Amino acid sequence: MSARGGGRGFDPRVWLLALGTFAIGTDAFVVSGILPALADDLGVGLDVAGQVVSAYALTYALGAPFLAALTARLARERVVLGALGLFVLANALCALAPSYGFLIAARVLAGVAAALYTPTAYALAASLARPERRGAALAAVALGLTASTVLGVPLGALIGHALNWHATFWMVVVLSALAAGVLAARPPRAAPDTRPAGLASRFAPLARPRVLLALLPSLIWCTGNFTSYTYLGAALAGRYAPGVVAGLFLVYGLGGLVGSQLGGRLADRFGATGPILACLCVGVANQLLLGVTGTHPVGAGAALLVWSFCGWATFAPQQSRLLAIAPNDGPVVIALNNATIYLGSALGAGLGGLLIGAGTPATGLHWATAGLLAAALAVVRAGRIG
Incomplete structure (x- = not known):
C-alpha cells in the first residue's frame, strides 16, 4: 500500500487526525452543557460565564492565521503533536x-492550541491524499468535530451533572491525551510546505469586495447560532431533567452529523x-x-x-x-472562513450574554438568532454565485 492509501486515495492515518478534532470539538461545544453549574460554582452570572466561550473562540479566530504563518x-x-x-x-x-479569571486565561491557552491543531490537521490530511480524494480526506478529519457533538458533548454534560464541571474538563484532558498518544505511535508524515506563507498572502483575499461579501454570511449566521447555542444548556435545564437535557444534546449532535455529511x-x-x-x-x-x-x-x-x-x-x-x-x-479563503466561524462564535456568545444581562431569558434568545439568520439570508442573496 502506498503512502496515500492505494485504492482508498488517502493515507488511512488521516483518520487518526480525527481523534484530535474529536477532542477539540468536545472542548468547544461542551461548555454550553455545563455553563449553569460553572456560573454557580464560580459565583458569576450566566451572561459573564458565557464569555468563557468567547475567550476560546476569539483566540482561535485571531490566532489561527498568525500561527499558521x-x-x-x-x-x-510535529505541529499537531505539540498542539x-x-x-x-x-x-x-x-x-x-x-x-473565573484563571479559567478565562486557561481557555485562551486552549484556543491557541486548537488554532494550531485544526488547520494543520486539515493541511496534513490534504497532503496525504491524491488530488481527487482530498475532499474525502478533509471530511474524515471534520468527522471528528461532528462526532464530538453526538458523543463527547452529551457525555460531558452528564459527567458535569453527576460530578462537577471540573470533571468535564478532565474528560477532555483524557480524550486529548489519547489522541496525542495514538498520533505519536503512528504519526502521519508529509513533505514540508514550501509555498509562501506570510501574513500578507494569507490576508490578501480580504482586499477583494466579493470575498468579503462571501465571508460575511458565515460571520452573521455563526453569530446568530451561537447567540442561542452558548446558553442552550441553561435554557434546557430550566425545563427538563439532566438526563433529558443530555438526550437533547445527543439529538442536536445527530442533526449536525447528518447535515455535515449531506451538505457537500x-x-x-x-x-x-x-x-x-x-x-x-x-x-x-x-x-x-x-x-x-x-x-x-x-418538539x-x-x-x-x-x-x-441546517x-x-x-x-x-x-x-x-x-x-x-x-x-x-x-487554502487561504478556507482558512479565513474557519477564522470567521470562530469569530462569529465569540460574537454570538458575547451578544447572548449582553441580552441575558439586559433581562432576556435564555429561552428567549432564539428571536435574536432568527433575526441574524434572516440577515445572513439577505446577504447571501445579494452576493449570489454558484
Missing part, C-alpha cells in the same frame, strides 16, 4: 481553575448557493417556532435536530462558494 516551515506532524500536548495542559488548567453532496448536485439559501430559510422558520416547539421534549428534539442539520449543512457549500469566488486562493 509562524509554523508553516515546521513538520506538520495536542498544549491542549492537554490547557484543559488540565481549566479543570483545576480556582477562579447537496452542493455537488444543486450548486453552492441553493443549499445555503434553503438551510437559512428553514433555520429562520425553525427559530421563530422554537418558543412553541421547545416547550415539549419531542424540542425535532427543533434541535433541524437547527443543527447549521452544519451550510459548511461544505460555503466552502465551495468561496472556492468558486477565489479559485486561486483556495
Whole structure:
C-alpha cells in the first residue's frame, strides 16, 4: 500500500487526525452543557460565564492565521503533536481553575492550541491524499468535530451533572491525551510546505469586495447560532431533567452529523448557493417556532435536530462558494472562513450574554438568532454565485 492509501486515495492515518478534532470539538461545544453549574460554582452570572466561550473562540479566530504563518516551515506532524500536548495542559488548567479569571486565561491557552491543531490537521490530511480524494480526506478529519457533538458533548454534560464541571474538563484532558498518544505511535508524515506563507498572502483575499461579501454570511449566521447555542444548556435545564437535557444534546449532535455529511453532496448536485439559501430559510422558520416547539421534549428534539442539520449543512457549500469566488486562493479563503466561524462564535456568545444581562431569558434568545439568520439570508442573496 502506498503512502496515500492505494485504492482508498488517502493515507488511512488521516483518520487518526480525527481523534484530535474529536477532542477539540468536545472542548468547544461542551461548555454550553455545563455553563449553569460553572456560573454557580464560580459565583458569576450566566451572561459573564458565557464569555468563557468567547475567550476560546476569539483566540482561535485571531490566532489561527498568525500561527499558521509562524509554523508553516515546521513538520506538520510535529505541529499537531505539540498542539495536542498544549491542549492537554490547557484543559488540565481549566479543570483545576480556582477562579473565573484563571479559567478565562486557561481557555485562551486552549484556543491557541486548537488554532494550531485544526488547520494543520486539515493541511496534513490534504497532503496525504491524491488530488481527487482530498475532499474525502478533509471530511474524515471534520468527522471528528461532528462526532464530538453526538458523543463527547452529551457525555460531558452528564459527567458535569453527576460530578462537577471540573470533571468535564478532565474528560477532555483524557480524550486529548489519547489522541496525542495514538498520533505519536503512528504519526502521519508529509513533505514540508514550501509555498509562501506570510501574513500578507494569507490576508490578501480580504482586499477583494466579493470575498468579503462571501465571508460575511458565515460571520452573521455563526453569530446568530451561537447567540442561542452558548446558553442552550441553561435554557434546557430550566425545563427538563439532566438526563433529558443530555438526550437533547445527543439529538442536536445527530442533526449536525447528518447535515455535515449531506451538505457537500447537496452542493455537488444543486450548486453552492441553493443549499445555503434553503438551510437559512428553514433555520429562520425553525427559530421563530422554537418558543412553541421547545416547550415539549419531542418538539424540542425535532427543533434541535433541524437547527443543527441546517447549521452544519451550510459548511461544505460555503466552502465551495468561496472556492468558486477565489479559485486561486483556495487554502487561504478556507482558512479565513474557519477564522470567521470562530469569530462569529465569540460574537454570538458575547451578544447572548449582553441580552441575558439586559433581562432576556435564555429561552428567549432564539428571536435574536432568527433575526441574524434572516440577515445572513439577505446577504447571501445579494452576493449570489454558484
